[in-house]
Amino acid sequence: MTGKIYSASTTAPVNIATLKYWGKRDTKLNLPTNSSISVTLSQDDLRTLTTACAAEFFESDKLWLNGKEESVHGPRFLACFNELRALRKIREDANPELPALSKYHMHIVSENNFPTAAGLASSAAGFAAFVQAVANLYELPQSPEELSRIARQGSGSACRSLFGGYVAWEMGQEADGSDSRAVQIATQEAWPDMKAAILVISASKKETSSTVGMQTTVNTSTLFKYRTDVVVPQRFKEMSEAIVNKDFETFGKLTMIDSNQFHAVCLDSSPPVFYMNDTSRLVIGLIEKVNKIYGRVVAAYTFDAGPNSVLYYLEKDELIVLGLLKAAIPDVDGWDKKSYTSSIAPAVPDGVDP
Numbered sequence: 001m002t003g004k005i006y007s008a009s010t011t012a013p014v015n016i017a018t019l020k021y022w023g024k025r026d027t028k029l030n031l032p033t034n035s036s037i038s039v040t041l042s043q044d045d046l047r048t049l050t051t052a053c054a055a056e057f058f059e060s061d062k063l064w065l066n067g068k069e070e071s072v073h074g075p076r077f078l079a080c081f082n083e084l085r086a087l088r089k090i091r092e093d094a095n096p097e098l099p100a101l102s103k104y105h106m107h108i109v110s111e112n113n114f115p116t117a118a119g120l121a122s123s124a125a126g127f128a129a130f131v132q133a134v135a136n137l138y139e140l141p142q143s144p145e146e147l148s149r150i151a152r153q154g155s156g157s158a159c160r161s162l163f164g165g166y167v168a169w170e171m172g173q174e175a176d177g178s179d180s181r182a183v184q185i186a187t188q189e190a191w192p193d194m195k196a197a198i199l200v201i202s203a204s205k206k207e208t209s210s211t212v213g214m215q216t217t218v219n220t221s222t223l224f225k226y227r228t229d230v231v232v233p234q235r236f237k238e239m240s241e242a243i244v245n246k247d248f249e250t251f252g253k254l255t256m257i258d259s260n261q262f263h264a265v266c267l268d269s270s271p272p273v274f275y276m277n278d279t280s281r282l283v284i285g286l287i288e289k290v291n292k293i294y295g296r297v298v299a300a301y302t303f304d305a306g307p308n309s310v311l312y313y314l315e316k317d318e319l320i321v322l323g324l325l326k327a328a329i330p331d332v333d334g335w336d337k338k339s340y341t342s343s344i345a346p347a348v349p350d351g352v353d354p
């Protein structure tokens, strides 16, 4: 069969949390137990490229991730897709001259230019690109904030990849999740000299997925409640202020202690969840030492659900940071070949227009 194929492509960036999301209060709607903060990295380095196509002659919905066909029946994929389709249907009902894309099947092709599921926020970029590509195809008028609420249902951290710069995911209070979405704290232009180094210590898939790991923590860790009820609300305020004031010393200190507390509640889970390895700990030791020698925070480390390290630092300190890493851990597998330095993504991520 033949006929017209409607298509739209977009790219979405990776974001790396500096105040970690860890725990869901509602697993179906993907509502978090705490608000979180992240920095969106430039798409020159790490990004997902997604194309969404719809045609009357397509016989079923199909999805390819990095060249491999995947199921379209997963609840997260469907939660996003069904909501986007419903929004398109509203547009078509109001404008009967529009093609009936909401009734057509869709083919989605998505590709990362970095290791998938290795704790490098691939699901964040992936679901953000998926939601943005379909929204572009359907020509939806929804704002990035509203789209972030949809992307959140695919993967929590994805909601933050709809914005560049410095981003907060406000956990919200409503049971239906209508107020659990991302907002921008500051644009990249507001604090442009921030840089990130992504140290790919291992590109293999993590043993415990974030989704499983965080629910083990919610269900078993006794430290966890203290983190969500007492520590994070205060830290959220302090980190937001540090970003607005371009106070790297405070931002860096909070980033490091929050990464460490996140891994502490993982260890406090039963069975314990380990994401860092010996090389990760070597990086922590090195950065702590450098900061001590200089008497200030030169670089701040953070680790997601995997051993790979992301370092935040100011551009003026790039030679110190990268020079030290190379000197101290020259034989880290692939450090030269697979790791990246990145700047921060601009206010509006440069997606490809439909």
Ligand code: DP6
Pocket: 016, 017, 019, 020, 021, 022, 030, 036, 123, 124, 154, 155, 156, 157, 158, 210, 211, 303, 304, 305
């Ligand atoms: C450690 O967003 O991958 O990177 O919502 O279950 O898909 P799901 O989890 P996901 O978890 C990210 C956890 C983290 C911290 C963060 O990005 O805030």
